[in-house]
Amino acid sequence: MLSKPPGIEDIFPDRIGTRNRILEAAREQFRRYNFREIVIPVMEFTEVFVRGIGGETDIVTKEMFTFEDRGGRSLTLRPEGTAPVVRAYVENGEYNRLATCKLFYLGPMFRAERPQKGRLRQFNQFGAELFGSGDPYHDYEVIAMMDAIAKDAGINGYTLLVNSIGCSACRPDFVKALTAYYRGMKNLLCRDCAGRLEKNPLRLLDCKQESCQPLKKDSPKITSFLCPACKSHHDAVKKYLSGSAIAFTEDHLLVRGLDYYTRTTFEFVTAKLGGQNAFAAGGRYDNLVAEFGGKPTPAVGFAAGIERMELLVEGAVADEKGPDAYLVHTGGPALDRAVALCRELREAGFSADMDPADRGFKAQFKKADRENALLAIVIGEDELAAGTCTVKDLKSGDQEPVAAGGMLNYIKNKLGK
RNA sequence: GUGGCUGUAGUUCAAUGGUAGAGCCAUGGACUGUGGAUCCAUUCGUUGCGGGUUCGAAUCCCGUCAGCCACCCCA
Numbered sequence: 001m002l003s004k005p006p007g008i009e010d011i012f013p014d015r016i017g018t019r020n021r022i023l024e025a026a027r028e029q030f031r032r033y034n035f036r037e038i039v040i041p042v043m044e045f046t047e048v049f050v051r052g053i054g055g056e057t058d059i060v061t062k063e064m065f066t067f068e069d070r071g072g073r074s075l076t077l078r079p080e081g082t083a084p085v086v087r088a089y090v091e092n093g094e095y096n097r098l099a100t101c102k103l104f105y106l107g108p109m110f111r112a113e114r115p116q117k118g119r120l121r122q123f124n125q126f127g128a129e130l131f132g133s134g135d136p137y138h139d140y141e142v143i144a145m146m147d148a149i150a151k152d153a154g155i156n157g158y159t160l161l162v163n164s165i166g167c168s169a170c171r172p173d174f175v176k177a178l179t180a181y182y183r184g185m186k187n188l189l190c191r192d193c194a195g196r197l198e199k200n201p202l203r204l205l206d207c208k209q210e211s212c213q214p215l216k217k218d219s220p221k222i223t224s225f226l227c228p229a230c231k232s233h234h235d236a237v238k239k240y241l242s243g244s245a246i247a248f249t250e251d252h253l254l255v256r257g258l259d260y261y262t263r264t265t266f267e268f269v270t271a272k273l274g275g276q277n278a279f280a281a282g283g284r285y286d287n288l289v290a291e292f293g294g295k296p297t298p299a300v301g302f303a304a305g306i307e308r309m310e311l312l313v314e315g316a317v318a319d320e321k322g323p324d325a326y327l328v329h330t331g332g333p334a335l336d337r338a339v340a341l342c343r344e345l346r347e348a349g350f351s352a353d354m355d356p357a358d359r360g361f362k363a364q365f366k367k368a369d370r371e372n373a374l375l376a377i378v379i380g381e382d383e384l385a386a387g388t389c390t391v392k393d394l395k396s397g398d399q400e401p402v403a404a405g406g407m408l409n410y411i412k413n414k415l416g417k
Numbered sequence: 418g419u420g421g422c423u424g425u426a427g428u429u430c431a432a433u434g435g436u437a438g439a440g441c442c443a444u445g446g447a448c449u450g451u452g453g454a455u456c457c458a459u460u461c462g463u464u465g466c467g468g469g470u471u472c473g474a475a476u477c478c479c480g481u482c483a484g485c486c487a488c489c490c491c492a
């Protein structure tokens with residue numbers, strides 16, 4: 001039997017109710033916040049991600065699905081959405097002339113990681129990017145928007161973490177102090193942290209090793225290194241959040257894995273995702289547009305993992321409703337009538353279904369029940385003789401004969417449509 | 418990439434090294450034209466795959482593949 005590749009899943013109808021709840025919540029908030037949809041390609045030239053995400057990051061060095069096209073150019077299945085959106089924004093002369101440009105996207109991402117709970121090789125994200133504003137109000141706006149989406153989707157018990165990682169003016173000082181601090185206790189570090197010290201010192205701060213936890217307590221805090229501009233930006237973001245009653249926790253240990261972030265970083269985290277904890281994350285990236293060859297343009301955005309959010313939605317979301325009507329017939333001329341009526345119902349905008357096979361009434365009613373149909377419409381010998389159909393309300397169990405000519409009106413009435 | 422656990426019917430799970438089973442689902446019947454409740458019957462298997470040990474392997478051993486979980490990292 002053929003099977004799907006590891007970490008890639010089929011999503012059957014029983015999951016669609018929950019997903020739609022999440023996606024509808026997202027689309028509705030995007031509408032309220034005046035973000036408009038952009039559809040970006042599922043693959044890009046590899047260079048887009050190397051430049052965008054950072055050549056030394058794990059995503060780029062070991063997690064990308066990369067292959068050559070027939071001309072020998074390197075293509076990569078997108079591992080995230082921000083770099084493609086920035087590329088598209090810079091490349092499009094119309095949209096990058098706007099003072100501010102608010103975009104959202106939706107779709108599958110690909111990372112060649114080992115699958116586990118809340119982590120897939122093909123997973124879906126929605127995300128938003130806001131270009132052209134360095135105002136802390138807009139940091140607040142994207143955070144508030146994601147918060148509203150989570151709440152509307154039915155997710156509770158999460159924490160919003162907020163931090164600032166400074167800018168190119170003040171972060172180097174902090175990194176220097178951090179490196180110096182950890183160098184002093186090099187022999188106490190776990191093996192991973194020893195590597196981080198050389199490769200990406202900021203990540204020392206979110207090591208999960210038990211033995212590394214005490215070391216963090218006295219480590220330098222980014223907040224005390226922020227330059228005046230970054231400090232007032234950070235304070236303003238916090239003030240906006242407090243002013244709108246969005247609960248958050250300032251976490252000076254929060255750093256982000258991708259290279260492009262500046263100033264604000266944030267994460268929506270929960271304890272219910274096993275080894276993973278974030279279901280949405282983002283931040284400000286004021287230098288990325290320029291690095292892509294655009295004119296210097298500040299920007300802020302976030303991305304959210306749809307499958308991770310699915311794991312967090314409380315309570316089962318009811319499946320799609322069943323058909324309005326299920327036709328039950330006795331075959332022969334009754335089947336002909338059923339086929340015709342089924343077609344009329346569909347043309348009139350109702351959902352209707354039937355089984356053409358010659359089965360007993362019991363089996364057909366059982367099927368109607370399993371399909372969660374609202375009405376069963378019986379066409380048998382009695383009905384043929386009388387020129388009627390018997391319509392049974394499957395919720396109440398009541399049934400009555402209806403003249404064949406009056407069916408559409410009767411059902412319209414019955415279902416309130 | 419590293420590690421741990423698990424692979425038996427469509428699904429959830431049983432079966433001291435000795436005849437592969439049950440619940441649910443599905444299908445049919447009891448009820449010859451009425452679903453959800455009850456009862457009965459029936460279908461579905463080279464026990465993931467390949468080797469080895471043994472008189473005999475679902476069971477023990479080796480390999481391999483897959484899934485889950487964790488590390489790394491990330492949504």
